[in-house]
Amino acid sequence: MDKIDLIPLLDFINPAALSYTDWVNVGMALKEEGYTASDWDRWSARDSYRYHKGECFKKWTTFQGTTNPVTGATVVEMAKQGGWQPVYGGDDAEIGWDDTIGSSKDDKVIIDKNWLEGREVIEPENWDPVKDLVTYLETLFDSTENVGYVTSAWQKEGENKYLPTKGNWDRTAGELIEELNICDGDVGAVFGDYKPECGAWIRFNPLDGKGCKNDNVTDFRFALVESDSMEIDKQNEIIRTLELPLACLVHSGGKSLHAIVRIDAANYAEYRKRVDYLYNVCRKNGLEIDPQNRNPSRLSRMPGIMRNDKKQWLIDTNIGKSSFIDWQEWIEAVNDDLPDPESMGNVWNNLPELAPxxxxxxxxxxxxxxxxxxxxxxxxxxxxxxxxxxxxxxxxxxxxxxxxxxxxxxxxxxxxxxxxxxxxxxxxxxxxxxxxxxxxxxxxxxxxxxxxxxxxxxxxxxxxxxxxxxxxxxxxxxxxxxxxxxxxxxxxxxxxxxxxxxxxxxxxxxxxxxxxxxxxxxxxxxxxxxxxxxxxxxxxxxxxxLDITDELIKQEENKAVCGACIAFLTKHKPDYTEDISQDDECSEKAMQDYCKHSFSQDMYIDLVNNYVYPARQKVKQRTAWRIEGTLREFPKFPPVNLWFDYPVHHVDDIGALADIEADSEPPAWKKNFKKKKSPADNKNDRRKSIESVFDICKSFGEIVTLKAMAEYSGVTEKTVRTHLTEHGGFTIESHGKVEKMEKVENVSSFS
Missing domain, CATH: 3.40.50.300 (P-loop containing nucleotide triphosphate hydrolases)
Known part of the structure; x- marks a missing residue:
């Protein structure tokens, strides 16, 4: 099988979204499959934040190979996760064991990445940080739910990047909103002072007030979608075109948007499943997502905060589809790979051949x-x-x-x-x-x-x-x-x-x-x-x-014993036909008597033990069956009756099972048998029916007419009039108006 060219597949893998281990694995796979360090270096340069010139070449020399090497399959799998689909080149194209079989058209791709222009994100001129935070909290949380947030950060030695601490989780959304409303614009007085060079963070799912891990999440309500490896305007266009069910969209103050997506999962297992689906759709449509943001306890950028003199601000709330389910159904339906309708007139004289x-x-x-x-x-x-x-x-x-x-x-x-x-x-x-x-x-x-x-x-x-x-x-x-x-x-x-x-x-x-x-x-x-x-x-x-009768079992035993005797005679006395008639050949008693007088006692015992007895046992173990069918392409066939003589089935060619009933099936004369009603019962049924129709029509409006009752019942107005007259408890006025009398006389006559 020809190897897949891995270089085009690298276009579907975003190095900025990979962990260090995954980045190294790509390099090891490329070397294992015969590519160069330059190939790895050109691809790695797409991660402008972490890329260091010459690092790939130094690392390349350390890949010495192992007994369990990283192969090109790793790159193929990463590319598939990024939206790549294998395309087969015809009937003779080789298919790998791990290849996906099916249409090359992806039913979850909505956006053509080649025509992506971008949608501008306009920074607010009159920005109100407190309003952003209050709106954010009101949108994501109930007032009694604990909110996790972080305003302190630290740096690793020798690095410029700030990392958030675990932060706080001891206050509810209601408490925070109350304090924000009286803080006079000083957000730090509510959440704590933060470092302007790194900003602040907030968790988008409610916590139990005891910690900030996944186990502390009380409701798996939202997930974070973030991409920092493409332009902000293109992120914005993809997010909105995909109609992601967003609760909040926040500008990070850096190079990404933070989309808080409605997930509304019942539990952690469902949350993971839905987030995987969400991320898969985003990746296939060109949004290069950071996969580390999957966790329900993940931190996101807090709106209403400054970061390196840039705003972390709330762009929008409640956009896209209203729920994850609505969005998922829309995604599945918006793009399909179904054939177009065809005109019968175009194929009438050139119909395709039926399958043989x-x-x-x-x-x-x-x-x-x-x-x-x-x-x-x-x-x-x-x-x-x-x-x-x-x-x-x-x-x-x-x-x-x-x-x-x-x-x-x-x-x-x-x-x-x-x-x-x-x-x-x-x-x-x-x-x-x-x-x-x-x-x-x-x-x-x-x-x-x-x-x-x-x-x-x-x-x-x-x-x-x-x-x-x-x-x-x-x-x-x-x-x-x-x-x-x-x-x-x-x-x-x-x-x-x-x-x-x-x-x-x-x-x-x-x-x-x-x-x-x-x-x-x-x-x-x-x-x-x-x-x-x-x-x-x-x-x-x-x-x-089929329920086999005792009489049929005896008949089958007779045939089996006769067959056993004939087999024994054919082997040991081929001229037996000169002594017995064809009628005798069909009689168990006649055949055994003839064998008993024709052979020694030892041979007769051999016949009984090794021919007759096994034949009888096989009949007793035999079951009878009937095959019926429901066919789409062919006419219905008559039932086929079978004997199951373990381990094979034999068709009942002579019709012995034709009249046997199936599994306690009632005889034909009992099927669909219903007790015949008396005239009084039928009259009482009509009385109840006409009352029910009148009451239903009455519920539709104040005036009931013959026409309305006839349309509801699916009969003529004449029939309704006859039943009303027979009932005696109604009056029919001019223009077909029907009214019910307050008291019906002689009701007992209908009972």
Whole structure:
């Protein structure tokens, strides 16, 4: 695989936003991949604050290599975090194991960085520091919440940079505002005197009054967005164009704006997730953010303060979207990668070809199929049978399959059991394994991950294999979210679409039934969880168990014993057909009697122990099943009845199971049976209904008319008039006005 050129990727990595360790790692990665110190030096010079001429060349000589070197993958990952997306050069382009699969268009990029001009930030002429601070505190805090702030700073030896101390956190916003209102413009009298050369800081989330760490934050309300490596005007344009949900926007008095963004997270975990999303969107749109500002207890610049003769001032409040959720939904919706609508008139005479069938009359190639059923239905065996049928170009149950390569993703069985099952199915079907190379198995028991994480890994591994189908067994191992939630399961099922689209192959998966009897339900209503499972696939095949009668079991035992006797006679007495008729061959008693008189006692015992008894046991262990289907691309097929003789299914070709009811399914004459109502009951229902309609129409206005009641009920005015007359408790005046009588006579006649 060709290496990615790392130099263009450096444009997506801001050296000013990196820690010292990350900066060094970039240099080590460049040297490891064969680049020069000059490449590292040119990129590092973008950080004008920390850059020192010649430092990169001195550091470069100390990179001697290790047994675990920093590689170009580190630079690739940093570039991805900065908004870089890999672009693939066609069908033959190599894809790395860690590459992102999908559209090259980024759905979170709103701003074209090539056309960024900047939006001027105008400094106030008549500045009121106290007003800035009071507005800031009122916007971010409740009056009873403790505020953290810092007005003292210190310097490291030999450095000019000032660092803030831990500061104070013992006063509430209400107390600070009260003191500010009477300080006569002396902010230092309230917060403490600060050094004009470094300014002062404030924490934007409320504290518990016991400290200033993340653990002391009482409400994860806001996050800080700051960038000091680009012009102030461009920062301002990006912040406003992105419509960040800002509570406050503060000029730092230096080279950055401090945007206090509404996060409103329920807890620290949600705060981190939302801030990661926020920072990712900002980076992709050209705002080079300092990643060290993620913490909820982070300090920001305090407005109303002077810093090196420049103002730290409040630019604006409450701009952009009103909440993080509104902003996130807007970001997701504002830019998509969806195709444009097309005119049917343009394609009427040149329709695209339909995908060829994968399973004849059931599923097309590149589509999705769900196999649903209860536990012990042999769903995994059925899918293994399908894999073998596709690999060998054979039939699966009643349906012919296209031949090709297939991947079986095993999430449940240990490796040995899975491999043995494939061999057992081959042998029980007496199939010659002529195309084993068409079957790949990915054993993931104990290593499976949620489907949204599995899908890209699956796509990467399958991208060059030319599979025509991928089987995922079972999906409960990789479900993300609540299986009863329609929206969460829709997102889950979208992962199958991604696999189908990216690989151009069918995805086949299995799921379990819900609890309880299933016979009275439609096939598409039996799968556990949300109805999305039934609606999403192009083909839904459902297995339901049949209640085998004692009479049928005896018939099957008779056939099995006769078959066992015939097998024994064929081996030891091939001329037996001269002695018995075809009718005798169908009689268990006749066959055993003939064998008993034809062989010695020892041979007869061998027949009973090694032929007859195993045949009987196999019948007793046999279960019966019916497959029904809901198809999107093909007509509905008649139910297919199966015997499950572990470990394989056999189609019931002779119709022995045709009349068997499914899982306590009620007989046809009992379905949809409703008790017939008496005429008096029907009349009483009409009375209640007309009263209800009148009361509802009355709630809409003071006057009720025949027309209003008819429109609400969806019937004609004549029908309403008939029901009102039958009721007897209403009067119909001129122009169709309806009024209810104060007292209804002979009410008992309606009961």
């Amino acid at each position: 069938p994968l399973i004849n009359n059931i599923l097309r190639q590149g589509h999705k199929m769900l196999l649903a059923g209860p536990s012990k239905a042999g769903k995994s065996f059925a899918l293994i049978e399908l894999c073998i049928a596709i690999a060998e170009g054979a039939k699966w149950f009643d349906w012919t399959c296209a031949q090709g390569r297939i991947l079986y993703v095993n999430l449940e069985l240990d490796r040995a059991s899975c491999l043995h099952r494939f061999k057992d199915v081959y042998e029980n079907f007496n199939l010659q394994p002529e195309h084993l190379a068409n079957i790949d198995i990915w054993n993931l028991r104990g290593k499976s991950v949620p489907m949204d994480k599995l899908a890209p890994k699956l796509i990467r591994r399958a991208s060059k294999k030319n599979y025509i189908a991928i089987v995922i067994d079972p999906i409960y191992k990789v479900i993300t979210g609540d299986e009863n939630s329609a929206d969460q399961m829709a997102n889950f099922c979208n992962q199958f679409d991604k696999v189908c689209t990216e690989l151009g192959c069918a995805v086949i998966y299995c799921h379990h039934h819900s609890k309880g009897s299933q016979g009275g339900k439609r096939s598409m209503d039996r799968a556990s969880g949300s109805g999305v499972f039934a609606r999403d696939p192009d083909a839904l095949l459902d297995l339901i168990e």
